[in-house]
Each structure stands twice: as structure tokens, then as C-alpha cells.
Amino acid sequence: MQRLTIRPSVEARERLEALVVRGNLRPGDRLPTERELAARWGISRAAVRSAIRRLADEGVVYNVQGSGTYVAAPPVVRDLRDLRPFAEAAAAAGRTLRTEVLGWDVEPADAGTGDRLDLPVGDPVHVLRRLRLIDDVPAALERSVLAASRFPDLPRQYGTHGSLYAALRGSCGVEVVAGYEQLSVSALDEAAAGALAVPPGTSVLSLSGVAHEASGAPVEHFSSLVRTDQVRFASELRAVAP
Amino acid sequence: MAVERTPQYLALRRLVRHRIETGRYQPGTLLPAVGDLAAEQGIHRLTALRALEALVEEGLLKPVVGRGFFVVGEKVARELETLDGFTQAMTERQAAPSVRVLTRGVRPAGPRYADVFSVAEDDDLCLIKRLCLAGGVPFSLEEILFPADLLPDDGVPDLGVFSLYQLFSFYGVQLQRAWQTLDLATLDQKDARVLEVDATVPVMVFTCTSRDRDDRVVEHTRTYTRADRASFVVPFGSGSLRTELVPAVGGSWVPGGAPG
Numbered sequence: 461m462q463r464l465t466i467r468p469s470v471e472a473r474e475r476l477e478a479l480v481v482r483g484n485l486r487p488g489d490r491l492p493t494e495r496e497l498a499a500r501w502g503i504s505r506a507a508v509r510s511a512i513r514r515l516a517d518e519g520v521v522y523n524v525q526g527s528g529t530y531v532a533a534p535p536v537v538r539d540l541r542d543l544r545p546f547a548e549a550a551a552a553a554g555r556t557l558r559t560e561v562l563g564w565d566v567e568p569a570d571a572g573t574g575d576r577l578d579l580p581v582g583d584p585v586h587v588l589r590r591l592r593l594i595d596d597v598p599a600a601l602e603r604s605v606l607a608a609s610r611f612p613d614l615p616r617q618y619g620t621h622g623s624l625y626a627a628l629r630g631s632c633g634v635e636v637v638a639g640y641e642q643l644s645v646s647a648l649d650e651a652a653a654g655a656l657a658v659p660p661g662t663s664v665l666s667l668s669g670v671a672h673e674a675s676g677a678p679v680e681h682f683s684s685l686v687r688t689d690q691v692r693f694a695s696e697l698r699a700v701a702p
Numbered sequence: 703m704a705v706e707r708t709p710q711y712l713a714l715r716r717l718v719r720h721r722i723e724t725g726r727y728q729p730g731t732l733l734p735a736v737g738d739l740a741a742e743q744g745i746h747r748l749t750a751l752r753a754l755e756a757l758v759e760e761g762l763l764k765p766v767v768g769r770g771f772f773v774v775g776e777k778v779a780r781e782l783e784t785l786d787g788f789t790q791a792m793t794e795r796q797a798a799p800s801v802r803v804l805t806r807g808v809r810p811a812g813p814r815y816a817d818v819f820s821v822a823e824d825d826d827l828c829l830i831k832r833l834c835l836a837g838g839v840p841f842s843l844e845e846i847l848f849p850a851d852l853l854p855d856d857g858v859p860d861l862g863v864f865s866l867y868q869l870f871s872f873y874g875v876q877l878q879r880a881w882q883t884l885d886l887a888t889l890d891q892k893d894a895r896v897l898e899v900d901a902t903v904p905v906m907v908f909t910c911t912s913r914d915r916d917d918r919v920v921e922h923t924r925t926y927t928r929a930d931r932a933s934f935v936v937p938f939g940s941g942s943l944r945t946e947l948v949p950a951v952g953g954s955w956v957p958g959g960a961p962g
Contacts, residue, residue: 645929
């Protein structure tokens with residue numbers, strides 16, 4: 461088979477990634493200069509620069525004006541099907557998750573919400589808006605919608621438990637067991653960008669879906685905007701015998 | 703307006719919305735005939751029609767005289783579990799898939815992939831780069847790496863026709879599990895041109911590492927997917943939605959992270 465030549469910028473990128481993956485460079489470490497790396501690897505400075513720029517675009521490294529390029533902290537890995545509280549996933553990665561409740565509102569359900577939650581249009585729903593911060597850096601904006609008639613005292617119960625699913629389990633006897641979510645990419649508007657502390661127009665992952673209990677009855681209609689430099693979604697797949 | 707309050711009307715509206723959200727009814731495709739939907743649900747045709755009209759008002763469906771109702775939108779929804787199966791998923795979704803192999807050859811693993819595959823830096827890997835199109839429009843760009851000694855030389859060219867997983871199964875490589883991550887990234891100018899996107903606009907990057915039964919890494923694939931063309935549906939937990947997964951040829955994948 462044909463022997464391929466690896467482009468210098470690709471080689472530089474792979475060498476840099478290897479330094480990070482192998483722990484030769486750790487989060488917060490400053491990268492050697494372009495000149496040093498170019499000389500060490502026998503690759504042109506332009507190719508090294510291009511590789512660093514791509515890694516900066518992907519949030520693997522970041523530039524500090526007048527100081528250099530540093531290795532970023534890796535995003536917290538979140539299993540897409542993991543129903544554990546986000547805080548546990550963060551703690552497992554040695555990071556701290558903090559949640560700010562931005563508001564609890566009661567609104568009439570529109571057709572979309574009504575269909576997803578099996579409610580008549582106009583029925584009252586709780587709308588909970590939260591900001592998630594990882595090590596005090598804004599990571600996700602989340603919106604949860606639940607039937608207010610079914611969970612009349614939810615805001616107070618949430619306050620007691622500090623987690624939505626814990627409140628549902630502990631105070632309402634409702635266990636969320638499954639659901640589905642849609643994943644797509646969207647650009648942040650000014651308000652969301654402000655809350656997530658990034659420039660307007662920044663691309664983020666947009667998640668929305670429905671979580672339901674064992675009977676199949678829908679419990680929560682959720683949507684969230686997630687900074688991909690802070691959270692990385694992942695899933696493990698297993699083969700089953702055909 | 704009485705019809706709007708009947709449970710049958712609501713049930714069909716919910717069902718159709720759910721099937722659109724979970725990718726069973728794909729954007730740009732025609733819904734089953736109103737009569738068929740009505741028969742499936744055991745309801746009156748007029749009731750079914752009203753339910754669809756409500757979704758037309760919301761902008762989810764578009765009626766076309768003489769043809770029926772089309773699902774609005776340009777994104778192709780895919781289930782994330784279907785690791786393989788671009789071609790198969792697209793066929794089932796009637797999106798006219800095709801695959802174009804752009805690069806095919808061997809390269810040394812280098813420091814980055816020596817670690818991934820647990821091989822020496824100068825061991826050879828096969829690199830296949832291919833473009834997947836849906837309806838003639840670029841959808842994703844795949845960079846597939848696997849140890850060069852895994853498949854016989856003459857097996858590899860078939861990748862324009864068969865999926866890697868199909869080839870693996872032909873040659874007795876038994877896949878056991880895979881780990882997949884999702885990131886956003888920008889492409890270089892050349893790849894952006896191939897995928898027909900602006901190089902400043904981020905694309906979705908799925909990175910998948912598959913292992914065989916001996917826990918050996920047999921494949922590492924990066925798939926750059928146009929964010930303007932794709933949304934993904936992920937079932938989680940232990941619900942019945944799992945049965946909606948599209949089976950891959952030669953075995954199928956199920957989520958491994960489901961809570962007990």
C-alpha cells in the first residue's frame with residue numbers, strides 16, 4: 461500500500477498532543493517556544509505555529525498575551541447516559557462543581573412542552589434555570605421544565621436537597637430512570653454568552669430532551685448550553701453477540 | 703375545536719413530535735400517509751389530519767399538495783450509538799448516502815498513536831480518509847487509523863463499499879467495546895474545502911477508540927461532522943428507547959454506561 465507523508469503541521473500537532481497525553485506537559489505548564497520546538501523536532505516554525513493555533517482553537521492550550529502558550533485544564537468528561545448528578549462526575553475528575561440557581565418561574569405550558577410532558581397546553585409548569593460552574597468557571601446553562609401541578613412544592617424541596625433528581629427521589633418518590641436527548645451545535649446569543657463568560661457567537665453544544673420514570677411517564681423536559689472547553693461528552697459502547 | 707381536546711388527537715401529535723425528535727422521521731423526508739398514521743393509531747383520518755396540521759402551525763411539518771407532509775429542516779438526526787453504520791443509517795433514513803475514499807495508505811504511528819495502539823513509534827498504521835455524503839452533500843469526513851497488520855493488504859481498498867466494521871468481521875476481528883468522545887473543532891483550509899464549510903466555523907468531532915476481545919485497540923477514528931447538517935439523538939438510562947437503535951451489521955452496539 462502507498463506510504464503516506466505526514467504534513468509537518470500534523471506531525472507537530474501529534475508531537476504536542478503526545479507531550480500533553482504523556483504528562484510531559486501538565487495543565488498550567490508553559491509550552492516551549494515555537495523556535496525551541498521547531499529546532500527540537502526539525503519542523504518549520506510556521507508548521508509549529510499552525511499546530512499550536514489549532515490546539516488553541518480546540519481549547520487544549522491557551523495564549524496569555526506577552527507571556528506564552530499554556531496547557532489548559534482538560535474538560536470534565538461527562539458520560540451522555542450518566543444519570544448521576546453532574547457534581548459527582550466533576551468530583552470524580554478532582555474538580556469542583558458549583559450550581560447557581562438563576563431562577564424558578566411558573567409558566568403556562570406551550571404545545572411543545574405540553575406534548576413532551578403529557579400536559580394540556582396552558583397547564584402551569586416550573587421553569588428552573590441554573591448555571592453550572594466548574595472550579596468557578598461557567599460551564600453550562602441549564603433549563604428544566606416540570607409539571608407544577610404534579611410537583612407543587614418543588615422549589616422548596618430543591619432547596620432542601622440541592623439536586624433536582626435528589627429532590628424528586630427524596631421528596632416526591634419519583635425516580636428518573638431513562639430518557640433521550642438531542643445534541644446539536646449552536647452559537648450563543650448575547651445573554652447566554654454573558655452568563656457563560658465567553659464572547660457572543662461562541663459555538664457551544666446544545667442538548668435538549670426528556671427524562672422519564674420507570675413507567676415511561678415524562679418527568680422533566682430539559683435543555684442546556686454547554687461550553688465544550690469545560691465539558692466533554694463521551695459514551696462507552698459495548699458489542700452484543702449478534 | 704372539540705377535536706383538539708380528544709386524547710387521540712393529542713396522542714398522535716405527541717407521537718409524531720417524538721418520532722421527529724428521536725430521528726425516526728428525518729428532516730426533508732415525507733411522513734407516512736395520513737391514512738396510514740390514522741390506521742396505525744386506530745383513529746379517524748380527520749383527527750389524524752388535525753394533529754398534523756397543529757405541527758404545521760408550529761413549523762415542524764410542511765404540507766405539499768398531492769404529496770403529503772414533509773418534516774421541516776436540513777439536519778440529519780443520527781443515533782450516537784450507531785458507531786458504524788453511516789451508510790446503513792443513511793439508507794434507512796432515505797438520505798441517499800455515498801462514500802468517497804480520499805486517502806489510503808500507511809504511515810508510522812509516531813509518538814501520539816504509538817500510545818493509543820500500544821505499538822512502537824515506527825510501527826505502521828493504515829490511514830483511510832473518506833468523505834461521507836448524504837444526498838450528494840458532504841456530511842462528514844472520517845480519518846480512520848488501524849494497525850497495518852490487522853487486515854490483509856487487499857482487504858483495505860474495499861472501504862469505499864464496506865464499513866470498517868464489516869471488514870473486521872470478515873477477517874475475524876471481534877470488536878468488544880468502544881469509547882467515543884465529542885468535541886468541537888475547526889478544520890484546516892483543505893479539509894474545510896472538502897467538507898464544504900467555512901474554516902472558521904466549528905464542526906463536531908467524534909473520536910472513537912475500539913477494542914477487540916483481547917482489549918487490544920484495533921481502531922481509532924476521528925469523524926468531523928458538519929454541525930449545520932447533523933443533530934444526534936442519545937437514549938440514556940434503561941428505557942424502551944434502546945430498542946430504536948439502528949443495528950450495525952455483524953453485531954450491534956448497546957450503551958454500556960446505563961445505570962443498573
